[in-house]
Amino acid sequence: MSAFTGVTVDREALIANYATVAEQVAPAGVVAVVKADAYGHGAVEVARALVDAGADWLGVADLDEGVALREAGIDEGVRILAWLHAPDEDFRRAARYGITPAVSSVEQLSTAADADVPEVHLVVDTGLSRNGAVESEWPELFATAAALTRNGDRTRIEGLMSHLSNASRSDDLDQDAALQRAIDGLAAVGIRPDVVHLAASAGSLALPETRRDLARVGLALYGLSPFPDRTSADLGLRPAMRVTAAVLRTVAVPAGDGVSYGYTWRAERDTRLAVIGLGYADGFDRAYGNHVSVRIGDRRFPVVGRVAMNAMHIDIGDADVAIGDEVVLWGDPANGDPAVEDWADAIGTINYEVVARVGRSVERRTT
Ligand SMILES: Cc1ncc(COP(=O)(O)O)c(C=O)c1O
Structure with a gap:
């Protein structure tokens, strides 16, 4: 039987x-932040797993994402917070x-x-x-919030939030201090x-210091490290996404x-290539070619030549690789799979x- 081409998400992870x-x-x-289709892991399945894990808050970017979760059966016992809204x-x-x-x-x-709306959070x-x-807009915003309470409006200010820039420790602590000014400003009204x-x-x-009452966590729940100098394993996390073809x-x-295309790679010796059906139309950057390697069985093999729209090439030399065999693009390095960070580094981006x-x-399945 042919290997699975797609994303497998490890629910246990x-x-x-x-x-x-x-x-x-x-x-x-x-x-638990599940915006952007749970960072590509599949929002509904991930949300279900995280709710089973005990999550009582889910975070999404916009109302569309929140509505999709409700329509998939995430019931109102689980709170959903959405923070980016269309102008209308x-x-x-x-x-x-x-x-x-x-x-x-x-x-x-x-x-x-x-x-x-019964509850809102204010974003500063x-x-x-x-x-x-x-x-400079806080005084008017806070006064409007206070007026809602005075008027007996149904809407209550349940939360106050901001988001860190992760520029440096001192920048982040400055942001925490600014948030404290907002807390004080609200208290004053x-x-x-x-x-x-x-x-x-x-x-x-x-x-x-910055944890406050709630931490809005995305990446770490997917088992990935937000720090360039610390791996998932260093943080006690397990990458949940495995991509195979x-x-x-x-x-x-x-x-x-x-x-x-473009012959960016030429065979230095007689060799064999394996072709897989994932390419840049599936979100695999054209620039990965010649810069990443995949796992087949227990061995690593390089991706060679330009990634095409629907395919990429792997130089397998004389290895015993056959049609239908599993190619692992990335997964959990603790199991010997390539790390997603290798793919990120290859094109100068982040996990x-x-x-x-x-x-x-790309098909998703959850195991
Ligand atoms: C407002 C907000 N909070 C929390 C997160 C989660 O971030 P992270 O994946 O770094 O935990 C995001 C994601 O970018 C966000 O936009």
């Missing part, structure tokens, strides 16, 4: 990673689906209140310059949110022949991007 992270950040709670979002979906919007402006706050920008009200949250994976693992065909290539970019064309 997700559950174990959740336990490791939850223990480490306690007494803070965890918001009216938040009625948030109320209908029991999704908590994190709002960044007076306009979003007022619109959420008009939609009778403490240095990332992405979403979140900037400090009589609002004390139940939960304050700032840190994501890096902050919550390396800067305990079946060998579609083997091709004999005489010494001197060029391979794939986040490599996993998140595995395309929707």
Whole structure:
């Protein structure tokens, strides 16, 4: 039987990673971040696994992602927080689906209140310059929040959040100090949110000061390290994503022949190539060619020539490799698989991007 071509997500690894992270950040709670299709791992299956692991908060970028989780059966006993909103979002979906919007402006706050959303979190920008009200906007935002309470509106300010830039320890601590100014500003208008949250994976693992009440953790739950100098194993985490492909065909290539578009690689000796059916249309960067290796059986073999739209080539020499054999692109290095970080390094990016970019064309299965 031919090997599986696609992404296999290890449910047990997700559950174990959740336990490791939850223990480490306690007494803070965890918001399990499953945005961007759970960083390419498949949001619904991952959310189910993390809920089984004990997650009572899920974090998504936008309401579409939250609605998809609710429609897949994640019930309202599990809170969903969404923090990026379209300019014309009216938040009625948030109320209908029991999704908590994190709002960044007076306009979003007022619109959420008009939609009778029961709880919102306020997002303040403490240095990332992405979403979140900037400090000069806080007085008006906080006054609007206070007015909602005074008017007896249904909407309650349940949380206050910001997001770290991970630029340096001192930059992150400056952001924490800015968040404290926001907490104080809210307190001055009589609002004390139940939960304050700032840190994501890096902050919550390396800067305990920034954990506050909830840590919004994505990458670490997928078993990957946010630190260039620490591996998954160093952090007690297990990479949950394994990418495999079946060998579609083997091709004999005489010494001197060029391979794939542009002949960026030529055979130095008579050799054989294995072709697999994953390419840049599936999210595997064209530039991986000549810079990464895969595992077949117990051995590593280089990916050679340019990655094409739907295929890549592997130089297998005279190894005993046949059509249908399993090729492992990346998985858990503790089991001998290549690390996703090798693929990231090869094209000058980070593990986040490599996993998140595995395309929707690639089949996912959870074991
Ligand atoms: C607002 C917010 N919080 C938390 C996270 C989770 O980050 P990480 O995957 O580094 O844990 C993200 C992801 O980028 C985010 O955008």
